[in-house]
Amino acid sequence: MADKMCMVVSEGTFDKAYMPLIMGTTAAAMGSEVHVFYTFFGTALLKKNAKPKLPGMFRLFTGIFQKRMNKVGIPAHDEMMKQAMDMGINFYACSTTMGLMGVKESDLKPGVKVLGAAAFLKLAGEAKTTLFIG
Amino acid sequence: MCPMPIVNLAKKVKEMKSGQVLELLADDVGAKEDVPAWCSRTGHQLVGHEEEGKLLKFYIKMK
Numbered sequence: 001m002a003d004k005m006c007m008v009v010s011e012g013t014f015d016k017a018y019m020p021l022i023m024g025t026t027a028a029a030m031g032s033e034v035h036v037f038y039t040f041f042g043t044a045l046l047k048k049n050a051k052p053k054l055p056g057m058f059r060l061f062t063g064i065f066q067k068r069m070n071k072v073g074i075p076a077h078d079e080m081m082k083q084a085m086d087m088g089i090n091f092y093a094c095s096t097t098m099g100l101m102g103v104k105e106s107d108l109k110p111g112v113k114v115l116g117a118a119a120f121l122k123l124a125g126e127a128k129t130t131l132f133i134g
Numbered sequence: 135m136c137p138m139p140i141v142n143l144a145k146k147v148k149e150m151k152s153g154q155v156l157e158l159l160a161d162d163v164g165a166k167e168d169v170p171a172w173c174s175r176t177g178h179q180l181v182g183h184e185e186e187g188k189l190l191k192f193y194i195k196m197k
Contacts, residue, residue: 026137026168029144030175073138083141 004127005032006120009042010134014062014077017045017052018069019133021080027129028087035127037120039094042134043103046093046112052077078109085111092120136164140172143194147178150196155181158192165190 005027007020024034038046045052053059066076075083085091092115093108105114124130139160150156158169169192173180182193 022137025141029137029140030172087141087144 002031002033003129004123005034006124006127006130007034007036008120008130008132008134009036009038009045010040010132011055012041012044012052013055014052014065015054016042016133017050017077018074018080020131021077021084022074023131024089025080025084025087028084028089032129034084034089035092035120035123036089037092037094037115039097040101043093043098043101046091046109047103047107048109050077050109081109094120136162136168138162139165140168143169143172144176147176147196152196154196156194156196158194160190160192161188162190165192169194 005024007023009016009020020036024036028034044050053062054065058065070076074080081091091109091112093103093105093112095114095116098105098114108114139158139162143156143158146156158165160169162168169183170180172178173194177197179195179197180192181195182191184191
């Protein structure tokens with residue numbers, strides 16, 4: 001059976017949006033089963049029209065940064081998320097904090113599941129690696 | 135650039151047959167460590183590695 005790898009994402013900025021996708025697609029390419037759990041500000045990244053920005057004042061430079069990333073071959077956020085899903089990566093929105101953040105189930109990208117903390121912790125308990133991205 | 139060499143490699147491998155050798159070209163320095171790590175994890179064999187300036191070439195034999 002494939003190794004499990006879990007990640008928790010609690011922030012919704014550009015850097016925190018890409019990190020789980022880079023780590024996750026790499027882990028999936030190495031044969032792991034990947035589960036990513038988004039909570040608090042992270043839930044916004046799972047919305048259909050998510051356009052993450054760099055943190056703080058740097059948000060003004062998001063466009064330049066994105067162009068630089070495209071130049072080195074890293075796809076746009078939504079494209080990379082689609083690719084990750086095609087690779088079988090599982091994306092979960094935290095059921096508790098979704099409500100707090102005003103994210104509705106109908107706002108979520110197709111394929112994203114809603115999950116509670118207990119169910120995620122069960123997955124994390126079975127995982128060899130769990131990373132916290134926040 | 136990371137993670138695309140490894141992600142594209144994993145995709146390509148699905149189309150290949152056992153015993154075939156795949157040539158991977160990368161310009162990401164990280165690939166030097168990433169490709170051997172990927173091979174040891176997945177069981178495919180790294181049979182050769184060359185460097186031409188910034189270009190890295192890897193030859194991987196499919197298990």
